[in-house]
Amino acid sequence: MPTATYSRRRGQLETYFDRTAVDAWKRLTSDAPVGRIRATVRAGRDRMRGTLLDWLPADLHGRRILDAGCGTGALAVEAARRGAHVVAIDLSPTLVGLARDRAQDDPATRTIDFRVGDMFDQALGEFDHVVAMDSLIHYKATDVVRVLDGFARRSRHSMLFTFAPRSPALMLFWLAGKAFPRSDRSPAIEPIAEDALRRAIARDPGLAAWGCGRTLRVASGFYTSQAMELVHR
Ligand SMILES: C[S@@+](CC[C@H](N)C(=O)[O-])C[C@H]1O[C@@H](n2cnc3c(N)ncnc32)[C@H](O)[C@@H]1O
Numbered sequence: 001m002p003t004a005t006y007s008r009r010r011g012q013l014e015t016y017f018d019r020t021a022v023d024a025w026k027r028l029t030s031d032a033p034v035g036r037i038r039a040t041v042r043a044g045r046d047r048m049r050g051t052l053l054d055w056l057p058a059d060l061h062g063r064r065i066l067d068a069g070c071g072t073g074a075l076a077v078e079a080a081r082r083g084a085h086v087v088a089i090d091l092s093p094t095l096v097g098l099a100r101d102r103a104q105d106d107p108a109t110r111t112i113d114f115r116v117g118d119m120f121d122q123a124l125g126e127f128d129h130v131v132a133m134d135s136l137i138h139y140k141a142t143d144v145v146r147v148l149d150g151f152a153r154r155s156r157h158s159m160l161f162t163f164a165p166r167s168p169a170l171m172l173f174w175l176a177g178k179a180f181p182r183s184d185r186s187p188a189i190e191p192i193a194e195d196a197l198r199r200a201i202a203r204d205p206g207l208a209a210w211g212c213g214r215t216l217r218v219a220s221g222f223y224t225s226q227a228m229e230l231v232h233r
Contacts, residue, residue: 002120006143010091010118012187013138017071018092021186026098029072040221045134048218049075051227052131052160053082055214060084063128068119068151068161069135073099073112079131080109087124089115090135120147126154132161134225141192141200148230149206158231159210165217165226166191194226201230209233 002010017025028038028045052075057063061083067076070088072095080086080103090096093116103109115124119132130151136144144163151159194215201207213229 002118003143003146005140006120006146009139009143009187014091016186017090018094022092022094025072025095029074037222041223044218044220044223044225047220048162048223048225048227049078049133051216051218052133052162053078055158055160055227055229056082056084056129056131058082064126066119066124066127066130066151066155068130068132070099070114071095071135073103073114075131075133076112076114077103077106077109080112081106085111085113087113087115087127089117089119089121089124091116091118120150122150122154124154126156128156128158130155130159130161132159134162136161137164137189137225138187140190141197144192144197145200145204145207148201149204152206152210152230156232158213158229160227160229162225162227163192163194163197164189165224166193167224197228 027034028042034042056079059082060079063084065079065084065086067079067086067088070076070090073088076086076088088099096114096116100114103112119135136147148159148161198212201212209232210230211233213231215226215228217226
C-alpha cells in the first residue's frame with residue numbers, strides 16, 4: 001500500500017512532469033541544443049542510461065522489462081531494440097504521448113506497451129527485469145524501499161534503480177534549492193546515504209531473497225545520480 005508521503009509526492013511529480021517541466025524535459029531528452037548546464041545533465045543522463053542498459057543481458061529477446069517512470073522513453077526504446085518486450089509506464093500523459101510518438105519511427109520500438117499510471121501498480125504483471133532510472137530520486141528512502149519491495153514481488157532476475165547519493169556537494173545544492181520559492185523549482189530530490197539504503201534493503205522482509213549487486217555513481221556537472229542493482233539470490 002502506498003504511504004501518505006508517497007501519494008503526496010506522486011501527485012506533485014505528476015503536476016511537475018506533466019505541466020511545469022514538459023517543454024524543458026522534451027528538449028533535454030532530444031538532440032536539440034541546450035545551454036552549458038543542461039548539456040552536463042544530458043551527458044550524465046546518457047552515461048547513466050548506458051550503464052543501466054549495460055547491466056541488462058545483451059540479448060533481450062524473450063525478456064519482459066518494466067521501464068518504471070519512463071519519461072520520454074529513451075531507455076525503453078533501447079531495450080526494445082535489443083529484443084525485449086517492454087512495458088513503459090509514467091505518471092505524465094504528456095510525456096507518455098511524446099514517448100509513444102518517438103517510438104513510432106522504428107518497427108522494433110512500435111511494440112512498446114506504453115501506459116499512463118503508477119509504477120507501483122501490481123496489476124502490471126511480472127517482469128524479468130525492472131529498471132527505474134531517476135524516477136525514485138524524489139521519494140523518501142522508506143518509500144523507495146517500499147517500491148522496491150513491490151517490484152520484488154513481480155521481478156524474476158534483477159531490479160535496477162538510481163538514487164540521489166547523499167554527498168556534501170549534493171547537500172549544498174539541496175539546501176540552496178530550499179532558498180527558492182516552491183513554484184519555481186521541481187519537487188525536491190531526496191538525497192539518500194548509501195549505507196542507510198543498503199541497511200534498509202537488508203531489513204525489508206520482501207527483499208530477503210535479493211542482494212545488492214553492482215553500483216555506480218555518475219557525476220557530470222549538475223547531474224549526480226547513483227545506479228544500484230538488486231539481484232535475485
Ligand atoms: C527524472 S524523470 C526520468 C524519466 C526517465 N526514466 C529518464 O531517465 O529519462 C522521472 C520520471 O518518473 C516519473 N515518475 C515519478 N514517480 C512515478 C510513479 N510513481 N509512477 C510512474 N512514474 C513516475 C515522472 O513522471 C517522470 O517522468
